[in-house]
Amino acid sequence: MPLLELKKVKKIYKQGKIDVPALRGIDMTVDEGEFTTIFGPSGSGKTTLLNMIGCLDTPTEGDIHLNGNKISDLSKKELAMTRRYNIGFIFQSYNLIPVLTAFENVEFAIRLIGNLSDKQMREKVLGMLKEVGLEGKENRRPGELSGGEKQRVAIARALIKKPKIILADEPTANLDSATAQDVIKIMIKMNEELGTTFIFSTHDPQVMEHARRFINLKDGTISSDKRGK
Amino acid sequence: MFSIRLGFKNLSRQKRRNIITIFVIAFAFFGYLFIESLFNGIEEMSFDNIKNFETGNIQIAHPAYWEEKDDLPLENLIIWNEDLKESLLQTSGVEGISPELRFSANLNNGIDEMGVIGVGIIPEYYNQVFQTQDYFIEGSLSALNENKAIIGARLAELMDLEIDDYIILLVRTKEDTFNTIDVEVGGVVNTLNPMMNTNTVLLPLSTVQQSLNVDDNVTMISLKTTEVPEENIIQSLESTFQGKELAIQAYSWQESAQGVVAFSEMKKGGVGAIMSVVLLIGMVGIINNVILSSLERTSEIGMMKALGMKEWEIVFVFMVEATGIGVLGGLTGCLLGYFGVNWMVNSGMSFKALYGDWLDWSQYGIPIVDRVYGAWNYSTFSYIFFLGVIVAILSSIIPAYWAANKDPVEAIYHR
Numbered sequence: 001m002p003l004l005e006l007k008k009v010k011k012i013y014k015q016g017k018i019d020v021p022a023l024r025g026i027d028m029t030v031d032e033g034e035f036t037t038i039f040g041p042s043g044s045g046k047t048t049l050l051n052m053i054g055c056l057d058t059p060t061e062g063d064i065h066l067n068g069n070k071i072s073d074l075s076k077k078e079l080a081m082t083r084r085y086n087i088g089f090i091f092q093s094y095n096l097i098p099v100l101t102a103f104e105n106v107e108f109a110i111r112l113i114g115n116l117s118d119k120q121m122r123e124k125v126l127g128m129l130k131e132v133g134l135e136g137k138e139n140r141r142p143g144e145l146s147g148g149e150k151q152r153v154a155i156a157r158a159l160i161k162k163p164k165i166i167l168a169d170e171p172t173a174n175l176d177s178a179t180a181q182d183v184i185k186i187m188i189k190m191n192e193e194l195g196t197t198f199i200f201s202t203h204d205p206q207v208m209e210h211a212r213r214f215i216n217l218k219d220g221t222i223s224s225d226k227r228g229k
Numbered sequence: 230m231f232s233i234r235l236g237f238k239n240l241s242r243q244k245r246r247n248i249i250t251i252f253v254i255a256f257a258f259f260g261y262l263f264i265e266s267l268f269n270g271i272e273e274m275s276f277d278n279i280k281n282f283e284t285g286n287i288q289i290a291h292p293a294y295w296e297e298k299d300d301l302p303l304e305n306l307i308i309w310n311e312d313l314k315e316s317l318l319q320t321s322g323v324e325g326i327s328p329e330l331r332f333s334a335n336l337n338n339g340i341d342e343m344g345v346i347g348v349g350i351i352p353e354y355y356n357q358v359f360q361t362q363d364y365f366i367e368g369s370l371s372a373l374n375e376n377k378a379i380i381g382a383r384l385a386e387l388m389d390l391e392i393d394d395y396i397i398l399l400v401r402t403k404e405d406t407f408n409t410i411d412v413e414v415g416g417v418v419n420t421l422n423p424m425m426n427t428n429t430v431l432l433p434l435s436t437v438q439q440s441l442n443v444d445d446n447v448t449m450i451s452l453k454t455t456e457v458p459e460e461n462i463i464q465s466l467e468s469t470f471q472g473k474e475l476a477i478q479a480y481s482w483q484e485s486a487q488g489v490v491a492f493s494e495m496k497k498g499g500v501g502a503i504m505s506v507v508l509l510i511g512m513v514g515i516i517n518n519v520i521l522s523s524l525e526r527t528s529e530i531g532m533m534k535a536l537g538m539k540e541w542e543i544v545f546v547f548m549v550e551a552t553g554i555g556v557l558g559g560l561t562g563c564l565l566g567y568f569g570v571n572w573m574v575n576s577g578m579s580f581k582a583l584y585g586d587w588l589d590w591s592q593y594g595i596p597i598v599d600r601v602y603g604a605w606n607y608s609t610f611s612y613i614f615f616l617g618v619i620v621a622i623l624s625s626i627i628p629a630y631w632a633a634n635k636d637p638v639e640a641i642y643h644r
Contacts, residue, residue: 084537
């Protein structure tokens with residue numbers, strides 16, 4: 001059974017009296033542990049598709065199943081719980097909380113799960129920060145970290161709760177190429193070591209170089225779906 | 230717990246705005262505490278001035294006289310005799326008694342004339358109940374023993390009178406015939422009670438009784454008591470009067486102080502209105518703060534939702550932040566209030582310095598001469614503090630819910 005399954009997913013936005021279709025019937029499946037890239041021109045529906053998969057938005061038509069559970073009909077509260085336990089997000093602009101340290105930003109995600117003792121939680125957060133190369137920088141606030149370091153904190157925050165799937169929306173768009181390369185390597189490492197499923201939306205050739213599956217979106221439909229090495 | 234920590238850490242954001250909000254709340258609290266202290270001070274001073282210069286703690290009068298007492302009638306009087314005197318002095322809690330015969334008169338200095346209230350008293354008794362003796366500018370209460378009159382300083386000023394000047398009091402006797410009392414001014418007092426200073430003339434009781442043709446009668450007897458409140462003593466006096474079949478009653482000083490009691494009622498309304506304004510200021514400050522914070526943190530709210538936070542959990546973070554502002558504003562306000570009230574209690578405020586001579590409180594029934602002192606009311610500090618914090622918390626709920634209810638996609642990609 002695939003981890004993720006989309007059946008004829010459509011999303012239509014209303015702009016006044018005009019219907020603007022963002023997705024025009026997406027059918028796709030993603031297996032556990034896949035490292036998938038969704039690419040396409042601006043306005044092709046990449047971010048909308050990620051939002052549907054990430055339970056941030058609901059489709060106008062069609063079904064989405066995550067881990068065998070239909071998520072397209074869930075209530076707001078149920079969607080929040082699905083995001084809390086099953087989905088990690090990495091954003092282009094990091095979206096860290098500026099008043100919290102790197103440690104606390106990561107701790108935030110695991111505290112929401114809330115099933116660890118303080119000691120276990122501390123060990124886990126420090127271990128994850130070490131995994132993403134931020135050992136010794138756990139007490140720095142986002143303002144004291146570089147762009148690459150901030151994105152590593154965001155990756156650690158997404159991974160700490162061991163989600164079924166991580167959705168990354170243009171994660172390297174704000175980084176220089178060397179830093180972007182480092183960040184991609186960390187995500188590949190996590191994908192290989194933890195078996196976490198990654199879905200990217202990106203234009204970045206560096207990311208696409210490492211992906212094993214390439215989904216090309218055009219005008220809200222999948223124009224190609226290829227698997228690489 | 231993490232949400233509480235995050236809420237408090239958020240206080241370190243937008244420091245300038247938070248500090249302004251905290252100080253707005255603090256100054257509103259300070260204003261409330263200061264004005265409440267001022268009102269309480271006026272009330273306390275008014276009550277003291279009434280008790281110490283006008284009524285004592287309890288007044289004994291015939292019920293029919295009491296009904297008409299503002300018209301100063303000479304009917305339904307009390308017979309002042311040894312038996313009544315002994316009965317009153319033997320009542321537990323009674324410290325002093327002072328008979329008085331009040332009457333209306335026109336005071337004439339040979340040039341001008343003005344209406345005054347004459348009061349016939351016995352100095353030895355009067356001193357047991359009232360503090361007038363401590364406020365003489367010239368002369369003393371013993372001048373009454375020489376058949377002289379004691380007048381207030383303001384009255385002396387208005388009528389251009391000095392010690393040893395002669396005054397004529399035009400009065401009506403019990404039979405409603407005209408009579409005069411010719412006396413020398415033997416003392417001038419400047420008490421804390423403006424009524425006493427402006428329109429009262431103290432005279433020897435025997436002289437007044439003779440001039441008004443009322444024999445041994447007096448209009449009222451004022452009592453000083455050791456116990457406050459006076460209800461138990463009043464009950465005890467009432468049973469004594471019933472036992473002796475005397476048609477007289479005991480009245481608490483509050484029943485004579487309708488003007489000040491009315492002020493107290495007005496004070497409650499005024500303080501309530503000020504309280505509403507203070508809480509409104511706090512509410513507006515908090516609502517403004519939460520709305521601005523949520524607008525600035527829209528994408529952060531989106532991220533919180535992406536992490537799986539429920540709406541009430543996000544609301545809680547904002548509520549903790551608002552509570553922090555409310556607590557800091559409340560503590561700062563109480564601290565400022567402490568210094569303000571302390572100054573009012575110890576140094577007081579001169580209304581003459583503020584308003585000049587045109588504001589005469591006594592015209593409004595408030596027996597205050599000039600300087601007003603504040604009064605401590607410690608429970609107000611805790612009351613306003615906790616009420617302020619509760620209002621801060623409640624005020625944050627709707628704007629915080631508005632923030633938390635944002636669409637997560639729009640919030641995350643908000644620029």
